[in-house]
Amino acid sequence: MERQQHWETVYRDKGEGETSWFRPRLDESLRLIDALDAPLGQPAIDVGGGRATLVDDLLVRGFRDVSVLDLSANALAEARRRLGLQAERVRWIVGDATRVDLPAAHYALWHDRAVFHFLVEPEEQARYVAAATRALRGGGHLVIGCFAPDGPERCSGLPVARHDADGLARLFAAAFDPVARSRELHRTPAGKEQAFTYVVLRRREDDASP
Numbered sequence: 001m002e003r004q005q006h007w008e009t010v011y012r013d014k015g016e017g018e019t020s021w022f023r024p025r026l027d028e029s030l031r032l033i034d035a036l037d038a039p040l041g042q043p044a045i046d047v048g049g050g051r052a053t054l055v056d057d058l059l060v061r062g063f064r065d066v067s068v069l070d071l072s073a074n075a076l077a078e079a080r081r082r083l084g085l086q087a088e089r090v091r092w093i094v095g096d097a098t099r100v101d102l103p104a105a106h107y108a109l110w111h112d113r114a115v116f117h118f119l120v121e122p123e124e125q126a127r128y129v130a131a132a133t134r135a136l137r138g139g140g141h142l143v144i145g146c147f148a149p150d151g152p153e154r155c156s157g158l159p160v161a162r163h164d165a166d167g168l169a170r171l172f173a174a175a176f177d178p179v180a181r182s183r184e185l186h187r188t189p190a191g192k193e194q195a196f197t198y199v200v201l202r203r204r205e206d207d208a209s210p
Contacts, residue, residue: 004071004096010156011050011074020155020188021114026054028184029113032143032200033058035180040064042108045135047097048115050075055090056083067091067107069100098127102135110135110142113196116168117146117160125161125171133175138205142176144168148183148195168199176201 016022038044040062046054049068058066066089070076073094080087093100097115110132119125132142147155147162154160163171165181180200185193 006156006158007070007072008074011072011078016051017189020152020190020192020194021186022189023186024053025057026052026113028182028196028198029054029111029143029145030057032180032182032198033109033111034061036109036141036143036200038109038141042140043067043106044109044111045069045102045107047110047112049079049111051078051082052113053082054111054113055079056086059083059086059089064089067093069093069095069097069102071096098124098131100131102131104134105137107136108140110140110144112143113145114147114155116144117151117162118155118158120159120161129172129174132172133203136203138203140203141179142172142201142203143198144201145184145196145198148197151195151197163197165197165199168197169201172201175204177204178202 041064043065044058044063045067047069049055050070050072055066055068068090076092116128119128147160149162149164151162169178179202182198184196186196187193
């Protein structure tokens with residue numbers, strides 16, 4: 001509840017340009033997703049999507065079953081207002097990615113930019129991995145971006161865990177195989193650069209039981 005209240009306050013009190021993670025479009029995420037050539041009718045979820053515009057771009061690309069999960073109801077409300085009538089095409093979920101009850105073996109695409117690095121305790125990371133493992137169907141893909149080893153040590157007043165691509169893939173290795181990796185230098189609205197690590201992982205078909 002303390003973490004949830006933190007993010008509710010952030011999204012209530014700060015506009016987009018006042019948050020370091022804001023980008024008009026999530027270009028690197030979209031590049032990695034486009035490279036997968038995912039079937040547009042299969043379910044996708046943006047974890048920690050908040051008021052980010054990834055959902056807009058997924059709908060424009062023709063994705064027909066999109067969910068957005070975030071701790072902050074305020075953030076999701078802003079995204080819904082921005083989308084207008086299009087918001088009715090999206091499932092909006094307020095909850096913690098490490099604890100929310102998502103349907104088993106359901107999603108073909110799980111996207112996360114900048115949630116996982118806020119999980120600094122191994123127990124939290126393990127719960128997240130278990131949640132993604134359970135929710136993704138065999139053959140589904142996880143696209144995850146977090147601060148690189150040379151990225152910030154804190155964000156929004158909170159400590160973060162930084163990861164390189166190999167270490168990130170190892171955390172998910174029990175059920176996922178690496179597909180791609182990349183690095184991005186994100187320029188914040190204040191003009192600072194933040195280094196991000198991205199990996200794309202594929203859920204193994206032979207380990208697809210919930």
